[in-house]
Amino acid sequence: MPNGAEPALRVDGLKTVFRTRGGAVHAVNSVSFDLYPGELLGVVGESGSGKSVTMMSLIGLLPQPPAEIRAGEVMFEGVNLRTCSPEHLRKVRGPGIGFIFQDPMTSLNPVFTVGYQLREPLIKHMGLNKKQAHARAKELLELVGIPDAERRLKDYPHQFSGGMRQRVMIAIALTCDPKVLIADEPTTALDVTIQAQILELVKDLRQKLGMAIVWITHDLGVIAGIADRIMVMYGGQIVEQGPVKEVFRAPAHPYTQALLRTVPSVRGDRAPKLSVIEGQPPILTAAPAACSFRDRCPKAFDLCHSQNPPRFEAGPGHDAACFWNSAADSPRAAPLILTEHDHA
Amino acid sequence: MFTYTLRRLLIAIPTLLIISLIIFLLLEAAPGDPLGDVPLTVPPEVKAKMREALGLNSAWWVRYLLWLKQFFWVEPVHLWDYTFGTHFGDGMQRVISFQSRQPVMAIIAERMPQTLMVVGLAYIVGVLIALPIGIISAYKQYSWFDNIGTFIAMLGFSVPTFFTGVVLIIVFAVKLQWFPSVYDTMLEVTDWSSFWQQIRQMVMPVTVLALYNAAQISRFMRASMLDNLGQDYVRTARAKGLTENVVVLIHVLRNSMIPVITVIALGVPTIFGGAIITEQVFKVNGLGQQLILSIYANDLPMVMTLTFIFAILIVLFNLVADLLYGILDPRIRYD
Numbered sequence: 001m002p003n004g005a006e007p008a009l010r011v012d013g014l015k016t017v018f019r020t021r022g023g024a025v026h027a028v029n030s031v032s033f034d035l036y037p038g039e040l041l042g043v044v045g046e047s048g049s050g051k052s053v054t055m056m057s058l059i060g061l062l063p064q065p066p067a068e069i070r071a072g073e074v075m076f077e078g079v080n081l082r083t084c085s086p087e088h089l090r091k092v093r094g095p096g097i098g099f100i101f102q103d104p105m106t107s108l109n110p111v112f113t114v115g116y117q118l119r120e121p122l123i124k125h126m127g128l129n130k131k132q133a134h135a136r137a138k139e140l141l142e143l144v145g146i147p148d149a150e151r152r153l154k155d156y157p158h159q160f161s162g163g164m165r166q167r168v169m170i171a172i173a174l175t176c177d178p179k180v181l182i183a184d185e186p187t188t189a190l191d192v193t194i195q196a197q198i199l200e201l202v203k204d205l206r207q208k209l210g211m212a213i214v215w216i217t218h219d220l221g222v223i224a225g226i227a228d229r230i231m232v233m234y235g236g237q238i239v240e241q242g243p244v245k246e247v248f249r250a251p252a253h254p255y256t257q258a259l260l261r262t263v264p265s266v267r268g269d270r271a272p273k274l275s276v277i278e279g280q281p282p283i284l285t286a287a288p289a290a291c292s293f294r295d296r297c298p299k300a301f302d303l304c305h306s307q308n309p310p311r312f313e314a315g316p317g318h319d320a321a322c323f324w325n326s327a328a329d330s331p332r333a334a335p336l337i338l339t340e341h342d343h344a
Numbered sequence: 345m346f347t348y349t350l351r352r353l354l355i356a357i358p359t360l361l362i363i364s365l366i367i368f369l370l371l372e373a374a375p376g377d378p379l380g381d382v383p384l385t386v387p388p389e390v391k392a393k394m395r396e397a398l399g400l401n402s403a404w405w406v407r408y409l410l411w412l413k414q415f416f417w418v419e420p421v422h423l424w425d426y427t428f429g430t431h432f433g434d435g436m437q438r439v440i441s442f443q444s445r446q447p448v449m450a451i452i453a454e455r456m457p458q459t460l461m462v463v464g465l466a467y468i469v470g471v472l473i474a475l476p477i478g479i480i481s482a483y484k485q486y487s488w489f490d491n492i493g494t495f496i497a498m499l500g501f502s503v504p505t506f507f508t509g510v511v512l513i514i515v516f517a518v519k520l521q522w523f524p525s526v527y528d529t530m531l532e533v534t535d536w537s538s539f540w541q542q543i544r545q546m547v548m549p550v551t552v553l554a555l556y557n558a559a560q561i562s563r564f565m566r567a568s569m570l571d572n573l574g575q576d577y578v579r580t581a582r583a584k585g586l587t588e589n590v591v592v593l594i595h596v597l598r599n600s601m602i603p604v605i606t607v608i609a610l611g612v613p614t615i616f617g618g619a620i621i622t623e624q625v626f627k628v629n630g631l632g633q634q635l636i637l638s639i640y641a642n643d644l645p646m647v648m649t650l651t652f653i654f655a656i657l658i659v660l661f662n663l664v665a666d667l668l669y670g671i672l673d674p675r676i677r678y679d
């Protein structure tokens with residue numbers, strides 16, 4: 001973690017808007033975060049909170065149009081990926097930043113064998129010949145726990161089950177030993193034992209290769225188990241961010257608090273009953289001018305309706321975008337100083 | 345795959361028999377008399393004799409069965425004889441044209457090259473220009489290229505070939521005198537100058553038909569590319585750091601070609617059908633023109649045989665299209 005090291009990836013003020021027939025959708029609103037080498041950053045947030053769109057915006061994987069990245073900087077190895085040349089971006093994709101996509105059923109090309117799809121980046125980026133690439137592809141399949149790898153390389157995606165395809169996706173993302181791995185709900189289609197295997201594998205790789213990992217999931221249990229830091233997203237913004245232990249012990253944002261209450265026993269103690277978060281997710285037709293959680297928030301007060309809260313420090317390396325000071329259980333004392341992120 | 349093909353071919357037999365019967369009955373029911381063109385001065389007894397000679401007096405089903413026998417047995421035997429110099433078929437009655445009193449198959453064989461050369465070439469040219477246009481139009485959707493492509497495709501679609509044909513004739517043959525307006529079928533290619541002449545006379549009919557074919561196929565190609573460009577696997581390919589060329593021309597195109605190749609295969613029989621109208625306009629003596637002439641003359645054996653050959657080709661290329669689909673798409677299994 002921080003320790004004064006250079007971040008492997010630095011995202012600053014990222015804004016992504018979709019232009020649709022029904023108007024604009026502000027999917028990502030000034031998102032900023034750092035990712036350090038060897039760190040595992042868990043990202044949580046309800047469906048539609050902009051987790052996938054944020055990550056895809058980083059390496060320009062959203063089709064433009066309809067997507068439009070309006071602002072922000074994505075610094076990777078000293079280059080801003082938002083403004084760099086397409087060639088440079090292509091060199092980063094794969095060996096620099098690997099991506100595991102959310103939907104394994106449709107993310108593989110149906111007419112090429114799995115072996116072909118694994119060999120492609122190896123030949124392109126790692127300078128391997130076909131035979132070497134084949135050997136490496138086999139290794140990778142074995143690595144993600146697909147039995148009979150040699151034979152399965154000749155199979156087409158439809159011959160794999162959903163869980164198997166997800167593992168193939170993971171293998172593809174790992175082909176070029178990326179420095180940063182972005183995993184978008186990579187284990188949702190897997191059963192618990194496989195999920196545990198994959199988690200072990202990822203921990204292992206992180207140690208061996210010093211890979212930095214962004215792990216998007218809905219499973220707070222997984223986050224508790226493997227993540228160093230957690231980032232909570234809501235309405236296309238980061239509402240809370242900090243070391244996992246810190247955030248789980250003392251969540252500072254009412255949304256995080258509610259989120260943790262919906263899980264039975266992440267913190268070890270048994271919750272009396274499961275709760276749901278009342279209300280609807282925000283509608284993203286305009287950039288937020290007030291707190292996007294205000295309508296569902298038990299602590300909301302007048303300020304929350306007129307200003308979008310900036311991120312306030314809530315502990316060491318821990319911040320939350322909320323005008324309510326949870327530690328003191330009172331509104332934050334005036335004058336409120338906005339952080340730089342909020343002006344973007 | 346083999347058993348599937350075999351099964352399909354077996355199913356094709358009853359299908360084709362039923363089709364042949366329907367064609368026969370339709371022609372039977374059509375008004376018109378094969379002897380209608382015989383001059384009035386010919387006395388009725390002679391006419392009756394001619395009728396007898398053409399076999400028109402027997403019941404329709406006798407004539408139908410006779411045709412079946414001739415088409416499926418006598419003609420193949422003759423083809424065998426012709427190819428291997430044997431004489432098994434001597435004395436067997438072939439399918440004879442009422443109009444020219446020649447074997448129908450001989451006429452077809454004589455006219456086939458013209459049709460294949462003009463209409464077939466037009467099809468190939470059409471496909472070759474349609475594919476890149478479709479690919480670029482989809483990749484650059486709503487660009488000026490796509491808009492022009494759409495406009496030309498609409499023209500090709502909606503303006504009938506007899507109109508474009510006549511326009512071309514007026515502009516390039518009559519006004520500019522670049523190309524001959526009438527296709528000279530007697531022309532034999534023996535040297536460079538006659539070859540050049542052949543090319544020149546093919547330019548206009550090929551252009552008219554190619555435009556028409558390209559309009560349709562480029563639209564298919566575009567739609568299929570658009571379908572696939574939005575798929576998740578395209579994003580995966582990009583996330584692997586592949587160049588746009590590889591993403592589009594390998595990953596997307598390979599998927600997009602599946603339905604397009606099917607459509608192209610299904611269109612092949614129309615080549616043999618000859619572009620009836622275009623052949624008329626440019627006086628190309630191909631199969632399409634022959635069909636029109638035979639219909640005018642109530643030449644039942646000719647019309648029946650030509651129509652049935654088209655039917656066979658259509659059934660056959662349907663099978664070819666299905667098999668190609670199975671070969672191109674690994675998700676499809678025939679067994």
Ligand SMILES: Nc1ncnc2c1ncn2[C@@H]1O[C@H](COP(=O)(O)OP(=O)(O)OP(=O)(O)O)[C@@H](O)[C@H]1O
Nearest residue numbers: 018020025027046047048049050051052053054066
């Ligand atoms: N192509 C698109 N056009 C318009 N809006 C889009 C598009 N893609 C995503 N969005 C919108 O962007 C917002 C964020 O979507 P995103 O996929 O990032 O959510 P998510 O947090 O990944 O959710 P989930 O947990 O379900 O994967 C949503 O409101 C979604 O409707």
Ligand SMILES: [Mg+2]
Nearest residue numbers: 051052102184
């Ligand atoms: Mg998502």
